[in-house]
Amino acid sequence: MFDVVVIGGNLAGASAAIKAAERGVSVALIERHKKPFFPAHCGEAMPNTWTEFIDLDGIGCPKNEIKRIILNVSSPKEYSLKLKKYKALIFDRNFVENYLLKEAKKKGVELKLGIRMSGFNAPNDVILHNDKTIKGKIIIDASGISCQVGKHIGMDTKLLNKQIGVCIQSRVQGDFDNETLKIWFHKPYAPFGYAWFFPVDDKTANIGIGIPGGQKVDLSDLLKNYIKDVTGGNFKVTHNFRACVPLAPPMSRLYKDNIMFVGDAARLVNSEWGCGIGNALFSGSSAGITAARFIQGEISSLEPYQESMNSRIKILQRGYRHREKNENEKKYVKTYRRNYSLISSLNKIFPSFLQNYISKIVLNRIG
Ligand SMILES: Cc1cc2nc3c(=O)[nH]c(=O)nc-3n(C[C@H](O)[C@H](O)[C@H](O)COP(=O)(O)OP(=O)(O)OC[C@H]3O[C@@H](n4cnc5c(N)ncnc54)[C@H](O)[C@@H]3O)c2cc1C
Structure with a gap:
């Protein structure tokens, strides 16, 4: 035994x-x-605060440091956040x-x-x-x-269906800005979820979509459209997979x-x-x-x-x-737009305050 x-x-x-x-x-x-x-x-993707759980540098793990996050909430209007002390890593x-x-x-x-x-x-x-x-x-x-x-x-x-995050992701080759991570919330690419562009380096990115289950959508089609949009059409897909994550x-x-x-x-x-x-x-x-x-x-x-x-x-x-x-569509869009617009304005007006304090709180909430 x-x-x-x-x-x-x-x-x-x-x-x-x-x-x-x-x-x-x-x-x-x-x-x-x-x-x-x-x-x-x-x-x-992980915030650099999580390196207390795994010392990426100590074990020699390749990683890419993200210095800017661009968020969209169901419209082409972008909310931009510059990161400094607390960063996101793609490892x-x-x-x-x-x-x-x-x-x-x-x-x-x-x-x-x-x-x-x-x-x-x-x-x-x-x-x-x-x-x-x-x-x-x-x-x-x-x-x-x-x-x-x-x-x-x-x-x-x-x-429940809505407690399962249904995901599809491609590994994509192209010419990328490796310092910028992009997230598109909600429609048209990811109803009630988000589509992500996570650059691994300047030639490779993880591009995917995750939405709550139970929705009748064609995830492959949504991902194809998102990849075209986020890469500007110049790309090559090398790997694809689907997987689920609990959202319960x-x-x-x-x-x-x-x-x-x-x-x-x-x-x-x-x-x-x-x-x-x-x-x-x-x-x-x-x-x-x-x-x-x-x-x-x-x-x-x-x-x-x-x-x-x-x-x-x-x-x-x-x-x-x-x-x-925020399960109601109107409320969902309103809340996410309000929150990201506030954070991105704060980032412009008080960059150090946001980068040294608020981003830590936000990153800790994610985890
Ligand atoms: C598409 C996608 C993207 C994600 N991106 C991120 C991200 O960027 N950042 C982040 O923080 N989180 C992300 N997540 C969530 C993250 O991947 C998971 O929370 C994390 O992997 C959980 O780790 P785990 O070891 O608990 O479970 P898992 O990684 O699911 O590992 C479970 C293991 O158990 C094994 N197993 C299952 N059944 C059996 C069995 N019967 N016998 C033997 N072995 C078995 C499986 O093969 C697997 O290796 C993502 C999830 C998905 C699906």
Whole structure:
């Protein structure tokens, strides 16, 4: 029997496995894919404040610093924000994913890549697709939006259509301004969601669309139109993918008996922006540390993990309520235009104030 079994080997799962193994407990990590996708199934954007969760420079991860954000809300009128101290980064997530798996192996985690969990018998038995069973004292569900273990123990893991962010993204080659990130909210490209242009460097960009599910639209067509518009028509698409992200309220209890939930499995995603990288890294690490301390008898319950996440849960709950308030189209457009017009005017009038204080608050709210 392993001390800890982690289901899912992406950001949250690999972070959990590393932190538990570092403290000397035995860990197995089960990941259905043999290796991480290239390019990653992600916009790859994060605020530079999240480097406290992953030291991109320290691990040598390529990144692009964004100095200007251009926002549109359902019209060609642009709201522009200049960033200084608090910036957005577009980073090579595939590099990070490979790095984390290598680190996990170095720390002694038994990696089971290309192996899918197909069932679970509480409290300890993880059933694999090859009918083998792996036993764990603590189980960490890091399986993303499908929340595999939660589903098998009968938790209500179903999401409403509007609580699923349906995304499509292309990796695009062209001649780009690599310092400017663009986001187009709502119509015509992304009803009740947004279309993004995230430059990886001056020749490559992640261009995508994410909208709440349940809407009858042709995402491929919308993306084609957006790519034409945002690149000026001079581009070449090299990769395409579709993926989903939870836009639901976060789980309020992040563990049940010996099972812990982290990252997207726990719905720790900002439901207005679909950002979950920071919380995946943080929750995974915190769960891994707590699991090891519990196994080693330092603590008598998994509650410290819950406590470490409570303030983040509150921020995410607030974000979800804010999103629900703006489900009406008129209100949605009005609120977003008012907010971005205010922020961009402030940015012009008091650039340092915005760049040194407000942008930190905004970036923290995203996470
Ligand atoms: C298109 C798109 C763009 C995004 N862009 C951004 C962004 O720019 N910034 C940001 O902050 N967030 C972004 N997000 C959200 C972010 O990607 C997620 O919040 C983050 O990946 C969550 O990490 P995770 O490890 O919890 O889950 P995941 O990354 O979903 O990992 C779950 C892992 O579990 C594995 N798994 C699932 N089921 C099983 C099983 N039965 N057996 C074994 N393994 C299993 C999967 O293969 C996967 O590797 C984006 C999401 C999408 C869909």
